[in-house]
Amino acid sequence: MIFPLAILEEDEQFEMRDGIKDILKECYQITEDEAMLVIQDSSEKAQELLRDYLPYIDAIHEIIGGIRGTLDNHMNLVFQKEEMPNQxxxxxxxxxxxEYVRCYYKRAANFV
Incomplete structure (x- = not known):
């Protein structure tokens, strides 16, 4: 099973690879080309390791869906108000x- 890299934007994929490349170069004193080869060679193993994260990704999707559903419910309440000030x-x-919950969630996700 191949992990869907489609969940990452193209710029995120490049940023991720550049970060890994920098770590490899710094920790192992290798050239940029060597680091890129290591990253390419590690792709299959990374796919294996990503399987361990699938339950968490499913949970994240469920949480996001719940947050979006709650916002939709709240917006439906808005349109039930007849007077403009109440809307x-x-x-x-x-x-x-x-936004409060989104910012909290974003900050918590960046903590990892």
Missing amino acids: LIYEAAAWHAF
Whole structure:
């Protein structure tokens, strides 16, 4: 089974490879070309190791879906309000709560 690299944007893939290449060059005192060869040679093993992360990726997708669903539910409440001031207040509150959770989640993910 090949891990879907499609979950990474192209620029993220390049950034990831450059970071790995820099680590290899620094730790093992090898050239850039040697580091690139090592990265290419390690691709199959990386695919094997990525399998261990699949349950976490599934959980992340589930969490993201839950967060998005909660935002949708909150936005539906906005449109149930008939008076404009109430709509504005509910929409601002819904976005505020969503952004609060999104920022927390993003910060927690970057901690890893």
